[in-house]
Amino acid sequence: MKQAILDMISQHKTIIIHRHVRPDPDALGSQLGLATILKEAYPEKAIYSVGETESSLVFLGEMDSIPDEAYSEALVIVCDSANQDRISDHRFNLGSKVIKLDHHPNEEPYGDVMWVDITASSTSEMIVELVENSEHLTLSKQSALLLYAGIVGDTGRFRYPNTKPETLRRTALLLEQEIEVNDFYAELYKRDLKMTRLEGYVLQHFEIHDQKVGVMKLKKEVLESFGVTSNESSQLVNVFSSVEGLKTWVFFVEEEDRIRVRLRSRGPIINGIAAEHEGGGHTMASGATAAYSWEETEEIVSKLIRIS
Template identity: 60%
Template sequence: MFSIISEHIQQYETIIIHRHVRPDPDALGSQLGFKALIKQAFPEKKVYAVGEEEPSLAFFGKMDTIEDDVYKGALVIVCDTANTERISDQRYKLGEVVIKFDHHPNEEPYGDLVYVDTTVSSTSELVIAFTEVARVFKLTEEVAFLLYGGIVGDTGRFRFRNTTADTLRRTATLLETGFDSNAFYRNLYKRSLNMVRLEGYVLQNFEVIQEKVGVIKLTAEQLHRFGVTANESSLLVNCFADVEGLEAWAFFVEESETKIRCRLRSKSVSINEIAKRHAGGGHPVAAGATAYSWEETDVITTELVEACT
């Protein structure tokens, strides 16, 4: 399949790369890394990365603004996105051929070509695996910076159990390019005063239920008071993860009057089935969902407690 994807990239003059809404480091790293990889190999091609901007991760790079007619006859690659509902910029359907390139469970195999590998740590690692087969594509410092960022994000700085020997070997190939990993970390962990104060609030106010499940609920009013957006707050999802005894935790953030973003994590208990029951999905130990009332978040919390029992 890697060879087929490579052939399509070489065939098309216009390539448009998408990823999921509310992007995290892996979404942006794989998307922009793929773009840089293609441009390095084929500088004459028109390659675009589209979707909403995420200010807290602006150091990864900027998104392109394109008109609808650019999609005519174009190849579309969708990175790091399990289902069509979560694709940022729904114009992906306007392309001639759509490729799904992902590491999440393949619950919705959309697109004309589908390559999904759940054994890799991240879609960014999958891009590296692609270069191991499609050797026309070379890892440069720019590409390495972006893919390294995606791997670091999805492995929690290589602490999560999705970090494999292959992950570390592939990361080593990125480091061999000589890119500045210190610059990456300086940008990733830079915190505004507002974010530091919100983190203090979260640490003082999260609840521990039955000594197993940690929960924090952030209302829109609280986010406004601290001057932090709902997307920015996602950087704090693991800030109380190391509390002794916690097996799972939930980060509930009000995005609007009718929608609450639910970020669910665990150390070993499978939680993605819980997320699926609440308009979401994801990995067994890292998933997301949407609740439509605070009462529904209480239901999710109860389900997490039951899963940990």
């Protein structure tokens, strides 16, 4: 499979890389890391990264703005997106070929070629593996930093169970490029005043159900009062995760027409609950596209209590 992907990359003059909406460090790290690797290996090719901008992660890199015509005869690579609805910029189907490159459960197969490895810590780790299997692709300081960001993001700084020996070996390859790790962490965990104040609000208002399920409801008016967007609030999903006895926790964030759901776990498998509410993800870190009432959020809390 990896060789098929490498062959397709070498055969196309234009390559357009997508990832999921509301990108996290792995989505952007894998997308921009792969783009950097390909630009360095194939300077004659047109290589683009597309999708919406995430202001909190803009330090990782900028997106390209391209016309529909750029997709003509292009190879499209979609990183870190389990299903098509969550792909940022739905023009991905305009290309001549589509590759799915992902580490989430393959519940919605799509594309002409799929490389899905649920044992990988992150899609960024898979990109490192792709480089390992290529005679033409190499790592640089810039690409290594982007892939390091993705691995760090999806392993929780190497604290989550998805951190395997292979993960650390591949991370070592990135560190060999002498990346500026301290500068990266300073940017990743930088909080402005409004986010710091919202963090204090969350710590004061989250609830514990049955001494094992943490619940935070961020209503639209609260976000507006702090001047924080729904996307930005995702930075706080683990802010009370260290509370003793907590097994699962959930953030409900009210948007214009729905309530976004962010689920986390310290053991119980939660992606099944996410799937029941238009979502999915990893066994211990999942999200749901929407709940449509506060009554529905209570259903989700009840499900978490039953499995925790």
